[in-house]
Every structure is written in C-alpha cells, then in structure tokens.
Amino acid sequence: QLQLQESGSGLVKPSQTLSLTCAVSGGSISSGGYSWSWIRQPPGKGLEWIGYIYHSGSTYYNPSLKSRVTISVDRSKNQFSLKLSSVTAADTAVYYCASRTVTTAFDIWGQGTMVTVSS
Amino acid sequence: QSALTQPASVSGSPGQSITISCTGTSSDVGGYNYVSWYQQHPGKAPKLMIYEVSNRPSGVSNRFSGSKSGNTASLTISGLQAEDEADYYCSSYTSSSPWVFGGGTKLTVL
Numbered sequence: 001q002l003q004l005q006e007s008g009s010g011l012v013k014p015s016q017t018l019s020l021t022c023a024v025s026g027g028s029i030s031s032g033g034y035s036w037s038w039i040r041q042p043p044g045k046g047l048e049w050i051g052y053i054y055h056s057g058s059t060y061y062n063p064s065l066k067s068r069v070t071i072s073v074d075r076s077k078n079q080f081s082l083k084l085s086s087v088t089a090a091d092t093a094v095y096y097c098a099s100r101t102v103t104t105a106f107d108i109w110g111q112g113t114m115v116t117v118s119s
Numbered sequence: 120q121s122a123l124t125q126p127a128s129v130s131g132s133p134g135q136s137i138t139i140s141c142t143g144t145s146s147d148v149g150g151y152n153y154v155s156w157y158q159q160h161p162g163k164a165p166k167l168m169i170y171e172v173s174n175r176p177s178g179v180s181n182r183f184s185g186s187k188s189g190n191t192a193s194l195t196i197s198g199l200q201a202e203d204e205a206d207y208y209c210s211s212y213t214s215s216s217p218w219v220f221g222g223g224t225k226l227t228v229l
Contacts, residue, residue, distance in 0.1 A: 037218075046122065047157075047165065047208055049218040062216055096164055105155035105170035105210070112164050 002027040004097045004110035012091075012117050018084040022097030022110055029078050030055055035100045038071060038082045040093040041112075048093075052100075053080060087117045123148065123209055123221035130227040136197040139224045141209030142190060147219060149190035153212035156185055156194045159223075160205045168207075169194060196226075204228040 008020035022036070029036065037052035051061035053071045061069045070083040084091060094114050098106040124142040131137040141148065141156075148154055154172045157165035167176050169185035172192060182197045192211070196203055209221040 046223040047210075047220040049210075049216065049220060060217060062218075103155075103167065103170040103174070103176060104153055105167050106157070106165070107167045107170070107176060109164040109166070 002099065002101060002108050004099065004108055006095060006097050006110045006113040008095075008113060008115070010113065010115055012087050012115060013119050014088055014117055015086055018082070018087050018091060018095075018115055018117075020082045020095055020097075020113065020115070021079050022081070023077075023079045024099075025078070027101075029073060029080060030075055031101070033101075036071075036073065036080045037098045037100070037106060039096045039098055039106070040091075041096070042090075042093040050082065050084075050095075089117050091115070092117045123211060123219060125207075125209060125221040125224045127222075128225045128227065130229055131196075131199045132229045133199055133201065135199050136195060137199060137226065138196075139194045139207055139209075139226070141192040141194070141211075141221050143192075143211055143213075143219075144190055146215065147190075147211040147213040148187065148192050150214065151212045152187070154185070154187060154192040155210045156183075157208045157210065158203075158205045159208065165208060199228055201228050 003025045005023045035052045038050040053059045068085045073080045094112040096112045097110040099108045156169040159165040172187045173185040
C-alpha cells in the first residue's frame with residue numbers, strides 16, 4: 001500500500017522560500033503512469049492544486065503560482081519536493097502531497113503539514 | 120482559473136439522501152469526464168470517493184454515487200449516516216490549469 005509523508009519547515013519568513021519534501025513508501029516513485037502532486041489548503045478554506053510531476057520528470061503547475069513553484073523528484077531517496085519562492089502570508093496553509101496511481105484522480109494523500117509564513 | 124461552484128452547506132437526516140452540486144464550464148466539468156469527489160473530516164486529509172464522474176475506488180461505500188449533466192456534476196449520498204458528516208470537494212480537469220477544485224460543501228447530518 002503506497003503511503004506518503006510530508007516533511008519540512010513549519011515556519012517561513014516572508015519573501016523567503018518554502019521547501020517541503022514528500023517521502024514515498026510502499027512503492028516506487030518511478031512507477032510508470034503515476035504522477036506526484038502538491039495541494040494546499042489555507043486555514044478554513046478550500047483546496048488549491050499547486051502542481052505535479054510525472055514519473056517521466058515532466059512538470060505542470062497552477063498558472064497562478066507557476067512563476068514561484070518548482071517540483072522535483074529525487075529517485076535515489078524515493079521522494080519528491082516542493083519549493084515555493086517569495087512567500088507571503090497568503091501562502092500560509094496545510095500543504096498535502098498526493099498521487100494519482102490506480103485512478104485518474106488524487107487517490108493517495110499524505111497527512112498534510114502546516115506551514116505558516118510569518119516574521 | 121476560478122474554483123468550481125459548490126453550495127456552502129447541505130444537510131439531511133439519517134437515512135435520507137442528499138445531493139451536492141458542482142458547477143463549472145465547458146472548459147472543465149462540461150468538457151471532460153475527469154470529475155472527482157473528495158471527503159474531508161476535520162483535521163484529516165481528503166479521501167477520494169468518486170473519480171471519472173461516477174466510478175468508486177475500491178473500499179468506498181456504494182451509498183456514494185456521482186453523475187454529470189452538462190457543466191454540472193453531482194455527488195449523491197444515500198442512506199445518510201452520522202459518519203458522512205464532513206466537507207466535500209469536487210475537482211475537475213481543465214483546459215488551462217489543468218486541475219481545479221470546488222470551494223467545498225459542508226454536510227451536516229441532523
């Protein structure tokens with residue numbers, strides 16, 4: 001059973017770069033046909049898709065965040081990462097990693113990690 | 120890309136059926152059969168309940184069903200149970216984003 005676990009800094013200063021990692025267990029991040037996503041949820045609000053990376057390395061980003069987002073894969077560690085630059089208080093949210101594996105939807109989710117942007 | 124439109128809240132009594140709508144455009148809900156629904160309990164990660172408009176992942180109760188007509192998708196929960204009380208989000212593939220979520224619907228079981 002594939003499992004995902006987020007980790008990273010819970011507090012980031014304004015204008016700095018948010019960095020998170022999602023460890024994949026129970027399967028390989030190189031599995032064909034899978035994609036690996038980041039999704040966030042501001043406190044008390046709805047979900048926002050940030051972007052994803054395919055097993056091939058191709059990336060797709062939300063146009064509203066594209067200029068600040070980088071998603072990458074580290075196959076040697078079986079994990080993928082999110083970097084979001086020039087953060088503001090509006091980037092404060094619970095950040096989830098998720099994957100599309102056996103379906104065309106986000107069928108596996110991590111537990112989420114809260115990131116607060118504050119000086 | 121604007122979020123898909125969902126009612127802020129719906130409610131129903133145990134045993135009843137409820138339907139949550141998700142309205143988009145021909146560029147998302149109406150143009151693709153990649154509509155999915157997620158259930159989220161407080162403090163928990165979302166859980167996939169329906170994918171590709173009407174398909175249930177393994178392990179999801181058959182009390183949950185999905186459909187689509189034009190630019191509006193719907194999630195129906197029959198035989199409402201107390202454990203169904205949660206937030207529900209729809210999502211769709213779009214021609215621009217490529218994924219967008221609805222604003223979420225809070226389901227209250229009376």
